[in-house]
Amino acid sequence: MKRNDGRLTNQLRPIKITYNVFEYAAGSVLFEIGKTKVLCAVNMQNSVPPFLKGKKTGWLSAEYAMLPASTHIRSERELNACKRNGRSQEISRLIGRSLRSIIDFDLLGERTIVIDCDVLQADGGTRTACITGAFIALKVAVNQWVKEGVIANSILKEEIAAVSIGIKNNSLLLDLDFAEDSSIDADFNIVMTKSGNIVEIQGSTEKKSFSGLQLQQLLDIAQKSIDEIFALIDNQKIFKPKAPFNPIRISSSTL
């Protein structure tokens, strides 16, 4: 199967990571994969939601939103509709759930980590880009908090990244762009740990049901691509302290 941009079916788009784009956040990155660009920022609040008050444990919440100019046709601000749309809420919940799975909240104590993912440009795969970007920003923030003594040790139990995969005419296509996504038969988002386990899998179709066998093949592709993403993240030797005016940019195309 030939892809629009000449990629192989199991090839990721070029990835770029720009660290510390928000000077006032504890950790932040601009995560780009192909033309998709997402801003991920991590902050801490000294409080927890009501259902956790007094329980000596913490929480993490995430919010996903798209800038109006991020889409091919300008999208209306959700605010003007006086409600967050269902898609945004669903993605916010997915990002929060995935990142909560790797945090030791007892070590965090009664504090809340807040993650903001704002899409600068949407060309497919924004939700998986946000999860990977948010993880990287969280890792920066945790390093920063340890350095500042806000927490004694890292609260991360695992590392995660995410990819999207589609099925089209029974072929599996890794990392769909917007044009591909619009004509796909079935659509998957997979969040995996660095060690190869699954944290979240979502597969759905409104066109053509798929088999258990296809699901198995798909997991193999996902795993290999997750490994590639971690190779890229880890290639950067050390997490530098916040240096907002000299952002460190690493890119899969320059490696």
Add this chain to the structure above:
Amino acid sequence: MKRNDGRLTNQLRPIKITYNVFEYAAGSVLFEIGKTKVLCAVNMQNSVPPFLKGKKTGWLSAEYAMLPASTHIRSERELNACKRNGRSQEISRLIGRSLRSIIDFDLLGERTIVIDCDVLQADGGTRTACITGAFIALKVAVNQWVKEGVIANSILKEEIAAVSIGIKNNSLLLDLDFAEDSSIDADFNIVMTKSGNIVEIQGSTEKKSFSGLQLQQLLDIAQKSIDEIFALIDNQKIFKPKAPFNPIRISSSTL
């Protein structure tokens, strides 16, 4: 692994289906699985959402809500918070997506099928109960529309049902009740066609990641239980016309 109610790990709770509970809907059922009870109603509107106007094709939308008295502790009406909460929206979108996958919208024409799923009692697995219940109500409605000449032929391309499965201490547990759901490591919802293909799979964890192998075993259990559900649905020889005051009740425990 022993379960609270003595069930085997791969055993469904008793299922009851009461047909035609809403006299004014085209099709409706009260679907019960264990203590979980959901009302599913199907109606048709002679219009389509703006993005489909003039395209000679139809749409299906679904809405999921819980009655305040359906939960152990009375839940606040979403209305009073002036917004639909994220969980309800996400489940509404899931139900709609699953049922859209089996409808031939070109045969339907510029009309919208509206599905209302209202939870009467929530003891775990309400979203999968709603999908199965909504499918049965939809089948009733389609039969009714054919009989009344609203549509020439059935618009259903496939039949679907759904189950939930959990992983706890590496054991797979079919059809979780509320108590089990609260202490599970990972949580799955699987929507399958009668022919054994997958229409939607959602697996997530906030506690313990899972392997591709576990996912494979889980699909086997799902498939067997989906077969059992269809055996129950199909056991009823014919879809009776609407007879609201003499509802037909079939139950897995009386078969």
Add this chain to the structure above:
Amino acid sequence: MKRNDGRLTNQLRPIKITYNVFEYAAGSVLFEIGKTKVLCAVNMQNSVPPFLKGKKTGWLSAEYAMLPASTHIRSERELNACKRNGRSQEISRLIGRSLRSIIDFDLLGERTIVIDCDVLQADGGTRTACITGAFIALKVAVNQWVKEGVIANSILKEEIAAVSIGIKNNSLLLDLDFAEDSSIDADFNIVMTKSGNIVEIQGSTEKKSFSGLQLQQLLDIAQKSIDEIFALIDNQKIFKPKAPFNPIRISSSTL
């Protein structure tokens, strides 16, 4: 004057009461009168509204809503309009006011009774059905609370029920169904105590004003029908404890 369903002008439609339809509520009933069906559930909260804090007295609030499939043409969920509509709020206020009139709030203490009335099927008279149904559910709940020691004694000062009456061409018609209600000249809802006093009367017309004499005749009819309703309620010898899977059903047609 001949009625559509052959009833006499002063005849109630058949009434059915199914107890304990919500397993997790303190008290609940499905109240049916003709084709009108309402679910009434009663719960207690250990708090009071701000204006009663520290005053050693309690409160009761009620909420009325219709399921989308309850009406001849599916009605939009109020939630989607981001506001409770005026009619629902007005009926919620009426139900709350009527039931507050019979409770000894000093005995209740700083607690709030919450009543949820959800209309399953609407064929006229839903507001009066909700008041009668809510009273019965409240009586079940109070019995349960006394049994559980939550309160020492019954907090009910009186018993109430409600009926609707219409005037059409100067005839008085008891217990209007939807078709009758749509063509009526004037419309009344009357809430009465078992002892024959009035707790609430609402009479209005947008068509033809009525006289004080007609109002007097109307009260006589109301009183007789309220007596019939109490005969039906009281016929059940004792309030059974909650037995959700074996609901006790009593019906005016089987008496």
Add this chain to the structure above:
Amino acid sequence: MKRNDGRLTNQLRPIKITYNVFEYAAGSVLFEIGKTKVLCAVNMQNSVPPFLKGKKTGWLSAEYAMLPASTHIRSERELNACKRNGRSQEISRLIGRSLRSIIDFDLLGERTIVIDCDVLQADGGTRTACITGAFIALKVAVNQWVKEGVIANSILKEEIAAVSIGIKNNSLLLDLDFAEDSSIDADFNIVMTKSGNIVEIQGSTEKKSFSGLQLQQLLDIAQKSIDEIFALIDNQKIFKPKAPFNPIRISSSTL
């Protein structure tokens, strides 16, 4: 029973009517009864609500609101709560219903009369003051529309006014002020035609139920006071054309 302000139990507070307080409205009055002051304005719109489109008939809607400074303790603007509160909606519906009962909508054609009632000062009886005030403003507006040729003839079928009555220790008290209203056993609002018929009656209690006999006595008092109000309105010989800077003021105390 002695009243705070020395009135007899069946005595109205002094009434003042100031015509044409809004220069841009078709008709308007400032209606004062005791310390209660309400502004009523009437306008016409060349459209009808969707459910009346193409039916060659008209509509009337009313909106009731209180200025924040109208109450003893400043009341919050409803706007800030992002919803109209239940009480305001209920009163808006009552005012609209009462005035619709006296209009010949077929003569009006496909147009909507909009009535705005804004409470300047609230000392009990604002809803009945609004109904009477709105009727007077409507009569001015109708005269104006006939004069301008907007409508050929008067569209008013009847004249209406409204009063409140309370029961306290079995005494009937006409036209309650705020202090009386707060300590009353049962509360009534009655809208009557000039010819003595009833258009709306609302009686409710949260304290002490009342008898049919009391209701009968109450209607007698209401009728006499409605007669007094019409004597006052009619005493003004002719409805002057709009003269906003020379408002015509008539008052029951100067008659």
Add this chain to the structure above:
Amino acid sequence: MKRNDGRLTNQLRPIKITYNVFEYAAGSVLFEIGKTKVLCAVNMQNSVPPFLKGKKTGWLSAEYAMLPASTHIRSERELNACKRNGRSQEISRLIGRSLRSIIDFDLLGERTIVIDCDVLQADGGTRTACITGAFIALKVAVNQWVKEGVIANSILKEEIAAVSIGIKNNSLLLDLDFAEDSSIDADFNIVMTKSGNIVEIQGSTEKKSFSGLQLQQLLDIAQKSIDEIFALIDNQKIFKPKAPFNPIRISSSTL
């Protein structure tokens, strides 16, 4: 340049001030300038916004709204749109800011002054009328609070009033009415202290930019007209105590 109503370019419309229009407010006025009429009421609350809690200082907030009947074409209630419109919010913020500039909040203590400005009739210049009217009502209220011992001394550091000015074909026009305002090139609102300093200046155009020289000329006109307004306010020898049924009316046309 000839004006519609024959005024000179630097002439104010006639001003009338009616004191104590709201009996329950600490201070209130009906401020009229030409056909523009605004009600201004001042109240005190024994609390401060969260950001000032425990800081031993106070706050002042203002709310601006228009009655539906105040405009040539009836304007929709903002409430029905479920949000305060941008213009109202902006004017509310302007009024609050201007009045906060003249109050010694440390003398006020942890209390909030709430100002309600409701437009009865809008014929241009409502925002400046509200600022002047609110200042007068505030002065009444402060006098009242001192008299009642609520505060020991006046908390007013300065006195302020406001005017609007427009530029049309390079002419400066003082105090625009609605018709003039609609055809103006540039529009200014100026809030000045009695001593001649500026507290707020807002100048904007969507048609024709203006020069610094024009701005200078404009300030001269503003200052003279502010002096005239203070002459009118101060002409009233003493602030009378609240006498709601005998409002004191002073008017520039009767001076």
Add this chain to the structure above:
Amino acid sequence: MKRNDGRLTNQLRPIKITYNVFEYAAGSVLFEIGKTKVLCAVNMQNSVPPFLKGKKTGWLSAEYAMLPASTHIRSERELNACKRNGRSQEISRLIGRSLRSIIDFDLLGERTIVIDCDVLQADGGTRTACITGAFIALKVAVNQWVKEGVIANSILKEEIAAVSIGIKNNSLLLDLDFAEDSSIDADFNIVMTKSGNIVEIQGSTEKKSFSGLQLQQLLDIAQKSIDEIFALIDNQKIFKPKAPFNPIRISSSTL
């Protein structure tokens, strides 16, 4: 007066302009002034607001919002409060008004230009940064539309830019950062044309009123700094076509 960052009182912070940051917008820039960073995007819609339908003229609207991570302390998303806050609305209106003043809408025809200003980092002066940034993005977009034949000729009548100025202890400070802004006596925003005229001036204080003379001095400083900004903008010889992956960056510090 010494400034925190060593600037002169009449010195702007370093400015950077990055073109074409949004690939799908007609024109866009990242405008940075000191640590303040704003994204400005310009799009066109083939429709106009209802009040302009059929009038053969166009419109421009602007929306201003802050990303949660843009502030020192993470700010709540306005969306979650279910309303746009007053400050954002006021700034949105200011941006729209300023840019409307320089467009020939008759040449544009029945189309709407939509401007989105999203603050990436807020260190004072975000509203003036947005106006300047939006103008530059608009100029890019207009060039692009002419090139594509969407419009025949430029629709820009003038060029504008904006600066903020504060008064502190009677000194005038150009281009306040956040720390300076928090302790200022009076605060000004001035929008000027390239030719030196004023399009909008807003000056306000909650602390210390200012004189007409100070206003005059302030305009001189504003004018000189606006000239500097235009020198920077114009230094770039030609507006390049959209080249999103090779953004052209010009900076005042590298000139």
